[in-house]
Structures are given as C-alpha cells and as structure tokens.
Amino acid sequence: MDSQQLISQAVNEYDDNSFIRVDDSRREQPADNTCRPIHDPILDRGYNFEAMVVPTRPFEITALPSEPLLLFQQFVPISLVESWVCYTNSWVSHRLEQHEDGTQGLHPQSRLLAWKPTSTAEIYPILTGFKVWTVAQRGYCLRWIWHRPGRKFGPVGVKPTYRRLPSQLQMMRQRRRLRERNTIHLNPTQAVVVALVNLLPKSTYHVFLDNLFSSCDLFRRLRQRGHEATGTARENCGIYKPLVKLKAINNTAAGSLEFNVVEAIPTADNKVNQIAWKDNALVLFLTTVFEGNERLDCIRKKPTTDQMQARPIQRFLGDDPVKQVSIPSIAAIYNNEMNAVDRGGQMRAYWGLHRRVRRGGWKGLSPGNCSCK
Structure with a gap:
C-alpha cells in the first residue's frame, strides 16, 4: 500500500x-x-x-419567527440560494452560447432551448452518488x-x-x-x-x-x-x-x-x-x-x-x-x-412534499379494498 x-x-x-x-x-x-x-x-x-x-441543562426554547420564510432562512440563507441560482443560470447560458456558436449542437427537442428562469424541470434519477458526512439528531x-x-x-x-x-x-x-x-x-x-x-x-x-x-x-x-x-x-x-x-x-x-x-x-x-x-x-x-x-x-x-x-x-x-x-x-x-x-x-x-407515503388506516377504507358480505 x-x-x-x-x-x-x-x-x-x-x-x-x-x-x-x-x-x-x-x-x-x-x-x-x-x-x-x-x-x-x-x-x-x-x-x-x-x-x-457533564451537568444537565434545561431545554432552551426560543420563539418562532413571525413568518415561515424567516424560519426557512435560518437554515438556508438568502446568499446561499442566490449562489445556487447564479450557478444554474450561468451553466444554462454557457450551453446556449455554445449552441448559437455551433461549437456544441443541441437536439432540436432539447429542453434547454425552451428554458426560462422560472421553469421547473422534471426530476430524473441521479446516476452519480454523492457522499456527505453528516451530524444529525433525531432525524x-x-x-x-x-x-x-x-x-x-x-x-x-x-x-x-x-x-x-x-x-x-x-x-x-x-x-x-x-x-x-x-x-x-x-x-x-x-x-x-x-x-x-x-x-x-x-x-x-x-x-x-x-x-x-x-x-x-x-x-x-x-x-x-x-x-x-x-x-x-x-x-x-x-x-x-x-x-x-x-x-x-x-x-x-x-x-x-x-x-x-x-x-x-x-x-x-x-x-x-x-x-x-x-x-x-x-x-x-x-x-x-x-x-x-x-x-x-x-x-x-x-x-x-x-x-x-x-x-x-x-x-x-x-x-x-x-x-x-x-x-x-x-x-x-x-x-x-x-x-x-x-x-x-x-x-x-x-412527510416530504414529493412521493408522500400516506400513513394510517386509509387503505382499509379505500373503494378498492372494501368488501361486503
């Protein structure tokens, strides 16, 4: 070695x-x-x-911000979101410039040609895995x-x-x-x-x-x-x-x-x-x-x-x-x-916003699972 x-x-x-x-x-x-x-x-x-x-200490509970957006910004600051947006926009602009110059052609049906700053692309599986070292508590x-x-x-x-x-x-x-x-x-x-x-x-x-x-x-x-x-x-x-x-x-x-x-x-x-x-x-x-x-x-x-x-x-x-x-x-x-x-x-x-797995006994009440005798 x-x-x-x-x-x-x-x-x-x-x-x-x-x-x-x-x-x-x-x-x-x-x-x-x-x-x-x-x-x-x-x-x-x-x-x-x-x-x-180590002496035990009581829980420290702080008041929530007045708006949900302010609570979100406690974990994801605006500067970080702006850097994400700038990075994404610069990459798309670079690809479009290559297409206009003819250095790297795009397929006529490419989604980049119809790209707009407010568009939302479909989510595809990521073929490359990422390793991230994380410290977590209770999930x-x-x-x-x-x-x-x-x-x-x-x-x-x-x-x-x-x-x-x-x-x-x-x-x-x-x-x-x-x-x-x-x-x-x-x-x-x-x-x-x-x-x-x-x-x-x-x-x-x-x-x-x-x-x-x-x-x-x-x-x-x-x-x-x-x-x-x-x-x-x-x-x-x-x-x-x-x-x-x-x-x-x-x-x-x-x-x-x-x-x-x-x-x-x-x-x-x-x-x-x-x-x-x-x-x-x-x-x-x-x-x-x-x-x-x-x-x-x-x-x-x-x-x-x-x-x-x-x-x-x-x-x-x-x-x-x-x-x-x-x-x-x-x-x-x-x-x-x-x-x-x-x-x-x-x-x-x-409990995520995408592909939510419903919990509870709702399956037993769904029409496909009802049976009568």
Missing part, C-alpha cells in the same frame, strides 16, 4: 490540534480516501475509569461536509500533505514527536467527526458513532474538546487484547459467556472505557461516559429462529415470548440515539 511508503501529516482546518495520518489506517476502497483505523490490541489497562461528568441534519472522491482527496477541509519517507534520523525525530503527550493523530475520516462537532454551536455534546470511526485516540480527542462519546468498536481499533480474544471465542452462541454478561476495562490513562456485552454475539463498545454497571429495563422478544447464536437469549427468556430485561444502559441508549441520518431519510419519505 502507498500508506507504507508515504506519511501524511496535516492540520485539520476545523481543528488546529488534530494531526492527520493515514499510515495506521486501511482504505475502505482502493480508489477512495475513506479510512478505517487499524491498531494492534494493547495490553496496558487502567483500573479506575474517570467518567465525564434532523445539523451540519454536513462534502466528500471528494479519489485517492488523494477525501473530506472537504481535511488536506493532508504527502511526502516521501525521510532519513533515519528524521524518522526517529518524527516518532519522538508522535509520542508527545498532547498530540493526537487521526486519519482523515476520523477528523471529520471532530470537524462536524466543531461546526455546531459552542456547547457540550454527546457524540454517538459506529465502528468506522472508533478508536481510543478519537475518543480522547473528543474528550479534550469537552464532548462525550460512545460508539461500537472493532477488534483492530487498539482495544484491550483480552477483550479481543473474548470476542474471538464468544462471537457466536457456542462461546462460554452467557447472555447479558458485561466486562468493562478502562484504558491505561483511565479516560476511555472499553466495554464488552454479550447479546446474541459479543458487542464491543468504547465510551467516555458509561462505567458499565448502569442498567435500563427494555422489552425483549424471544427469537423464533433455530440458529445457534439465538440459543443464549432463548435459554434466558425460557417459556416467556416477551420479557422485560435489564440490559446495559450503553447498549440501550446507543440503539436509541444512533441512525439519526437514516431516520431523517424516513421522515422525508413519509
């Missing part, structure tokens, strides 16, 4: 203290710069986890960063500078610099998390993320910025080695752990807690908030499958098809708070 021949160090434009590295990451696709952290399991551990204590997208495809690009605002391997002496100095206590190195994909949180209004946030981003370094960086963090983890993200071995032997129901068993091991600096919870499979978490002994009561249904991985929970529930189970709070809250972007897509599909 090029990551073994190149060292990328740059400063994230949104965070002056997060240095970007890709030599300890793996690309998700060979032609793209979306990276997943790859760290060896560690043997060092702590014994007294220092959970972040509402708060901030986002565009992703530029390509091996040498990546998230907008994260600009690594590539250079060839220096001499041996410079390498020793560089490694010494990497071991500095207050320096945390992230890959470009992890830097997006810090960048998105920094774009939010100044406050304290609890960030939930999946295992694409998770590593102890990222959680330490978020903690330094005053933010809480919770997320699932992979075996190769630099987590405690005995937990990795536990994951290997308990990844299925044939393992030795029973359902709902929890193991919590803090990192050596006691700043990040590493939690393993046995559900159908063993789930690994990283957090700066939960100690592992918090519990919440949730309703669980007995699986009807005959697969091996469902047998521990089937033995736990016994003959009850539904049972109230006290599971770790980190798992219950994580399941409730994650997938905010997907919830936003569902909300737009259900």
